[in-house]
Amino acid sequence: MKLAYFDCFSGISGDMTLGALLDAGCDIEQLRGELRGLQVAGWELSAEKVWKNGMAATYARVKTEDQQTHRSLSAILEILKNSNLAAPVRERAAAIFQKLGEAEARVHDVPLEKIHFHEVGAVDAIVDIVGACIGFHALGVEKFACSPLNVGGGHGEDGTWSVASAGSGDSEFVARQADVLEWRAA
Numbered sequence: 001m002k003l004a005y006f007d008c009f010s011g012i013s014g015d016m017t018l019g020a021l022l023d024a025g026c027d028i029e030q031l032r033g034e035l036r037g038l039q040v041a042g043w044e045l046s047a048e049k050v051w052k053n054g055m056a057a058t059y060a061r062v063k064t065e066d067q068q069t070h071r072s073l074s075a076i077l078e079i080l081k082n083s084n085l086a087a088p089v090r091e092r093a094a095a096i097f098q099k100l101g102e103a104e105a106r107v108h109d110v111p112l113e114k115i116h117f118h119e120v121g122a123v124d125a126i127v128d129i130v131g132a133c134i135g136f137h138a139l140g141v142e143k144f145a146c147s148p149l150n151v152g153g154g155h156g157e158d159g160t161w162s163v164a165s166a167g168s169g170d171s172e173f174v175a176r177q178a179d180v181l182e183w184r185a186a
Contacts (some may be wrong), residue, residue: 003145004139004145008186023058035127038130053135
């Protein structure tokens with residue numbers, strides 16, 4: 001069984017996860033090819049070696065043309081359902097979005113079907129999450145572990161609410177992460 005360990009001393013993001021997967025041996029061309037199975041136009045994945053604070057890393061970046069940042073959970077699940085992704089990848093990505101939606105619904109005290117993701121609904125975030133699922137599948141990762149998450153501090157605006165900088169939905173998701181972190185490789 002392969003275990004992926006994330007040392008999140010600086011937090012974690014979709015770009016950071018994709019970069020780590022590329023450093024772990026995931027092939028960028030395979031990643032791009034499988035991401036095309038999403039059948040969502042207007043994105044580009046690039047990667048370059050960088051040096052940050054004395055450490056070498058791969059900076060993965062998703063650029064998009066799509067300016068739509070708000071999508072409902074059902075719209076994202078429909079994108080996944082209509083995709084040509086491998087079944088285990090599609091199922092894991094759907095489970096992650098479902099858990100994110102449940103966390104947002106709990107925090108905002110609204111029914112799950114009324115949830116509209118803000119930044120997570122953008123194409124770059126969808127590509128980040130699905131790309132991570134593709135990378136884990138390609139590398140045969142079955143389980144995950146991580147250091148304590150550094151989620152920062154302070155407050156800001158998320159377009160609707162004044163919230164802690166980590167985002168209330170993010171914090172709720174992290175609190176319940178065990179449900180999402182186990183992966184069964186197909």
